[in-house]
Amino acid sequence: MLSIEHLTKRYGDTEAVKDLTLELSLNEILAIIGPSGCGKTTLLRLTAGFESPDKGWILIDGVEASTPNHLIEPYRRSLSMIFQDLALWPHMTVKEHVEFVLKKNKLSRGDINLKIDRNLEDVNLNGYGNRRPHELSGGERQRLAIARALASEPTYLLMDEPFSNLDSILKDDLQELLLSLKNHHEMSIMYVTHNIEEALALADRIAVINKGRLEQIDTKDNILNNPKNNFVRRLLRIK
Amino acid sequence: MKQVGQRVEEAAFLTTGNWSKVMYRIIIPLTKHSLIAGFFIVFILSIGEIGTTLLVIPPGRETVPIKIYNLMHYGADQMVAALCLILIAIILAFSGLFLIVHKSLNKQSA
Numbered sequence: 001m002l003s004i005e006h007l008t009k010r011y012g013d014t015e016a017v018k019d020l021t022l023e024l025s026l027n028e029i030l031a032i033i034g035p036s037g038c039g040k041t042t043l044l045r046l047t048a049g050f051e052s053p054d055k056g057w058i059l060i061d062g063v064e065a066s067t068p069n070h071l072i073e074p075y076r077r078s079l080s081m082i083f084q085d086l087a088l089w090p091h092m093t094v095k096e097h098v099e100f101v102l103k104k105n106k107l108s109r110g111d112i113n114l115k116i117d118r119n120l121e122d123v124n125l126n127g128y129g130n131r132r133p134h135e136l137s138g139g140e141r142q143r144l145a146i147a148r149a150l151a152s153e154p155t156y157l158l159m160d161e162p163f164s165n166l167d168s169i170l171k172d173d174l175q176e177l178l179l180s181l182k183n184h185h186e187m188s189i190m191y192v193t194h195n196i197e198e199a200l201a202l203a204d205r206i207a208v209i210n211k212g213r214l215e216q217i218d219t220k221d222n223i224l225n226n227p228k229n230n231f232v233r234r235l236l237r238i239k
Numbered sequence: 240m241k242q243v244g245q246r247v248e249e250a251a252f253l254t255t256g257n258w259s260k261v262m263y264r265i266i267i268p269l270t271k272h273s274l275i276a277g278f279f280i281v282f283i284l285s286i287g288e289i290g291t292t293l294l295v296i297p298p299g300r301e302t303v304p305i306k307i308y309n310l311m312h313y314g315a316d317q318m319v320a321a322l323c324l325i326l327i328a329i330i331l332a333f334s335g336l337f338l339i340v341h342k343s344l345n346k347q348s349a
Binding site for chain 2: 048050073074075076080081083084085087088089090091100101103104148151152
């Protein structure tokens with residue numbers, strides 16, 4: 001389980017995240033939803049360990065991963081992240097993207113090749129191994145970002161609005177793919193978005209954030225039936 | 240190196256945790272053209288540099304531009320012309336080398 005407790009992060013006088021507490025259970029998809037600039041991405045970066053909190057702490061599987069004085073390095077957190085702009089490596093082929101991640105584990109050449117094939121098969125990219133990102137379509141690039149993130153077999157996957165620039169058909173296909181991969185790999189996903197349809201399609205629970213503060217966190221049905229305040233009602237378009 | 244982008248670096252560091260590997264496999268390949276162009280521009284500017292060299296050079300030593308400067312003072316025009324030609328030849332040789340390296344890098348990344 002990933003627990004975030006009383007997390008606060010300041011940039012100068014601005015508090016990007018304020019006293020935020022939430023939990024991500026095993027094999028759960030938690031959608032973090034809020035307007036632009038509400039601190040969603042900062043929350044993901046704090047969880048990944050790219051930033052240290054000013055107050056509060058993050059526990060990953062019971063281990064203190066982030067406190068104001070102590071930070072476990074991002075690569076030691078058994079998590080992966082898919083960035084909003086995907087952050088693919090333009091000079092590397094599809095295969096090399098996955099290989100770069102797998103080489104950390106000091107596997108034999110044969111095992112690496114086997115894992116690359118399996119990984120690309122998982123996201124329907126087999127046959128694309130020698131292409132570079134600029135030779136892929138938008139959806140294929142998204143799938144490559146997912147393949148790279150899953151190559152390290154993470155327990156937690158952080159996603160920062162990865163499907164925001166895609167058409168609705170492609171988005172539906174990728175959401176379906178993501179759900180099947182989640183069940184297959186048994187991982188928990190923290191999915192940041194400002195799109196309510198995406199949150200409803202994917203999430204088990206939804207956390208609504210406004211100006212760095214947690215407004216409400218609950219299951220989809222509960223939050224839709226009992227919005228805590230007017231902000232949640234407006235954001236989730238509940239009449 | 241800032242051109243590479245923070246996310247691209249972070250994506251690599253998140254998966255490997257090894258800064259030297261990130262540098263060698265991600266940052267240098269993505270910036271190699273800029274690095275070589277930067278090296279070449281600095282080389283061209285440095286080879287003809289005279290002001291700072293005059294201030295820091297120890298007695299009894301000379302660089303080619305200082306030699307040219309001194310010879311001009313004594314009116315040895317033929318020597319000046321010869322040294323200038325040598326200097327131009329060196330710069331052209333390095334320009335050629337730069338173009339060859341640049342072309343081969345372009346072929347690799349195509």
